[in-house]
Amino acid sequence: MISLCLCDSVVNIMKIKIKCFSQVKYALGENEIKLDLENGSTTYDLEKLIREKANGQLDDVSLRVAVNQQYVKDESELKDGDEVAFIPPVQGG
Amino acid sequence: MIITPKELTDRIDEFAVIDVRPDEQRNEFPLAGLKSVVSENGVLPKVDGQKVLVCQFGIVTEGMIIENELDDTFSLLGGAQAWDEFIQEKKDFSRWSRQTVLPEIGIEGQKKLLNSNVAIVGMGGLGCPAAQSLLTAGIGQIHLIDGDTVSLSNLHRQPLYNPNDVDQKKVDVAKERLTVLNPETEIQKIDTFLDETNCESILVGTDVVIDATDNIKTRQLIDKYSKQLNIPMVYGGLFRFEGQVSILNVNGSPGYAELFPDPLSGGDTCEDAGVLGMLPGIIGNIQALEAVKLIVGIEPNLIGKLLIYDGKSHSTELIKIG
Numbered sequence A: 001m002i003s004l005c006l007c008d009s010v011v012n013i014m015k016i017k018i019k020c021f022s023q024v025k026y027a028l029g030e031n032e033i034k035l036d037l038e039n040g041s042t043t044y045d046l047e048k049l050i051r052e053k054a055n056g057q058l059d060d061v062s063l064r065v066a067v068n069q070q071y072v073k074d075e076s077e078l079k080d081g082d083e084v085a086f087i088p089p090v091q092g093g
Numbered sequence B: 001m002i003i004t005p006k007e008l009t010d011r012i013d014e015f016a017v018i019d020v021r022p023d024e025q026r027n028e029f030p031l032a033g034l035k036s037v038v039s040e041n042g043v044l045p046k047v048d049g050q051k052v053l054v055c056q057f058g059i060v061t062e063g064m065i066i067e068n069e070l071d072d073t074f075s076l077l078g079g080a081q082a083w084d085e086f087i088q089e090k091k092d093f094s095r096w097s098r099q100t101v102l103p104e105i106g107i108e109g110q111k112k113l114l115n116s117n118v119a120i121v122g123m124g125g126l127g128c129p130a131a132q133s134l135l136t137a138g139i140g141q142i143h144l145i146d147g148d149t150v151s152l153s154n155l156h157r158q159p160l161y162n163p164n165d166v167d168q169k170k171v172d173v174a175k176e177r178l179t180v181l182n183p184e185t186e187i188q189k190i191d192t193f194l195d196e197t198n199c200e201s202i203l204v205g206t207d208v209v210i211d212a213t214d215n216i217k218t219r220q221l222i223d224k225y226s227k228q229l230n231i232p233m234v235y236g237g238l239f240r241f242e243g244q245v246s247i248l249n250v251n252g253s254p255g256y257a258e259l260f261p262d263p264l265s266g267g268d269t270c271e272d273a274g275v276l277g278m279l280p281g282i283i284g285n286i287q288a289l290e291a292v293k294l295i296v297g298i299e300p301n302l303i304g305k306l307l308i309y310d311g312k313s314h315s316t317e318l319i320k321i322g
Helices: A022-028 A044-051 B005-010 B023-028 B060-067 B077-091 B093-098 B106-114 B125-139 B168-183 B199-201 B215-227 B279-294
Strands: A002-005 A014-021 A032-039 A066-067 A070-072 A083-087 B015-019 B050-054 B073-076 B116-120 B141-145 B186-190 B207-212 B231-241 B242-248 B307-312 B316-320
Touching: A002 B060, A014 A022, A014 B023, A022 A044, A022 A083, A022 B207, A032 B279, A044 A066, A044 A083, A070 B316, A083 B015, A083 B316, B005 B077, B050 B060, B050 B077, B060 B073, B073 B077, B077 B093, B093 B106, B116 B125, B125 B141, B125 B168, B125 B207, B125 B279, B168 B186, B207 B215, B207 B279, B215 B231, B231 B279, B242 B279, B279 B307
Parallel strands: A002 A032, A014 A083, B015 B050, B050 B073, B116 B141, B116 B207, B141 B186, B207 B231
Antiparallel strands: A014 A032, A066 A070, A066 A083, B231 B242, B242 B307, B307 B316
């Protein structure tokens, strides 16, 4: 697990745990990532960040997002302590 | 040693039957048409010749025979439960005694399995173990759907096939091997790949469809007709050490389109990305387990949930998709 801080200030931050699955896990090289995010950040902000960190490896991968083990369809504001999972479709069988 | 209800009926004159059950169980479930003596307080009566011991499910008596090293003594497989069903229905359920003993299955659940009809789309890494487990569980009718042939690189994860089968049609070989496992299951082989022209006619009439394919297009096709025909779809997918399982399209529950709307890519297939053979074995068996639970009506299950299994850490994640 790695920890990152993406905030300039330590005042308005929240701690988020990211769980990575299949291609995301391989693209980022981690099962789990701990992040400090600015308050008010959303699932879209986090997905953008994940895609940037993957250096193009997830460009053709669609991701489903779950917050605290529940799928979220639309942009959703995150709160301190949330666990966010990024789940790509897999096709092997 | 064990004896089935049918064998006991055929050889009834050779044995003395001893009912080892407590009074209340004997009174509630009498051994119809079977003369027996009763063991008092767990002490077996002295009887000459060969004996058959009967308990409720055939498990206690197997233990008694081993523990006491009893000679010339058989345990009735499936016990009084299987005997009763054999007398009433002329059907020997004793081979499933270790699952009918489960209160969640019982004889009624086994009858549901025997009367069910399951389609397996794809006889590869997921389809092989799913088919084996469904067949041995007693599914009455199975449709094997695959237009592919066996190749050497399939063998490490598709245990129905061996090196002599290379270039043979998968459905031909699979039917031959599976028939040996349970000759009573009716196996239909469908030597084709699913497409828009044949999907509906192939799936119609089945109770559950196992999605054991290796590409997203076919998953979407199964999803479409599973939804239209109201046939539950048990989805399974793999990526390297990871597997996913979900039950989709049960009376309006989320389908594959809700699980992964507009997927751009599903990552590489097992042929391209690689996989250890055990992973499809695990995931295919979870699909079979969910299909059996669905048919029998056992809850909780994976309707509206996505199970993700990690073969490295053995961790699981259960995501609500509904």
